[in-house]
Amino acid sequence: MSEPLTKVDSAVQGLSSSPPKEKGHRRTSSSAAGVMTIAEINESHAPLELAIETQQTAWKINQRPKDLDNDQLLQLPLTKPPIKSITLKFPHGKEVVARNMKGLTIGDALSAIHKANKNRADDELDNPYLKGFAWDAGESYFEVHLQSQPATGSSSGGGGGKKKKKSKETDE
Numbered sequence: 001m002s003e004p005l006t007k008v009d010s011a012v013q014g015l016s017s018s019p020p021k022e023k024g025h026r027r028t029s030s031s032a033a034g035v036m037t038i039a040e041i042n043e044s045h046a047p048l049e050l051a052i053e054t055q056q057t058a059w060k061i062n063q064r065p066k067d068l069d070n071d072q073l074l075q076l077p078l079t080k081p082p083i084k085s086i087t088l089k090f091p092h093g094k095e096v097v098a099r100n101m102k103g104l105t106i107g108d109a110l111s112a113i114h115k116a117n118k119n120r121a122d123d124e125l126d127n128p129y130l131k132g133f134a135w136d137a138g139e140s141y142f143e144v145h146l147q148s149q150p151a152t153g154s155s156s157g158g159g160g161g162k163k164k165k166k167s168k169e170t171d172e
Contacts, residue, residue, distance in 0.1 A: 021073055032102040035082045038140050048135060049080045050142070055132040058150035061117045062125065065110035074107030078133075087141035088112060088133070095141070109133070113144065 041048050053073055059065065065074055078086075082103030088096050098104055098112035113130070122128060127146035134143040 015081055018057050032082070035084050035101065035103045036060055037084050038086060041081070041083065042140070045137075046081065048083075048137075050133050050135060051080075051106055053077055054078070054109075054130065055151065057106075057110075057130055059110060059130045060122075060125075060128045060150070061113050061115070061130060061146070062120050062122065062128065064118075065114055068110075074105060074110065076106050078104040078106050078109050089141045089146050091127075091146065109142075141144055 010040060014021075046074050057068060057070075057073065059068055068074065078098075082102055084104070085097055085099040086104060086109070088098060090096075094116065096112045096116045098109045100108045110130075117125070121141055129147050129150045131145040131147040131151065134145060135141075
């Protein structure tokens, strides 16, 4: 048992090793200042405004968001104030989550919807076009509203594409 070592072992020979790395919390640089969670919005009773531009996309949910005519629309924030993530709930019960630690954009929400519907054929979708989103204060999700025909922002009739609005005032 007193044979000399042939391999260097820092624990046996007293050689110093690098100190163990301390694990701290995650970096917060990936999240932007002022970006809130839905829970924080609900706690503070801050008004949450949805981007009206989501009603004017004429986007089919099984097509890529990048195929939109107006690709500048994808860069716009989905809400004011910006949020980190949201669950999008479809009328048939399906739910998807859209996330962006620097603030959700319309493109992030459309990408999450597309990911859940990209393998569905056109004839499988009763209402394939995005109409808009709705949010009730106190809820932790957005309702996704769909329609059978595309609505465009340039239509002169003013019909279609309307999302239900909740009053900013709460019952107290």
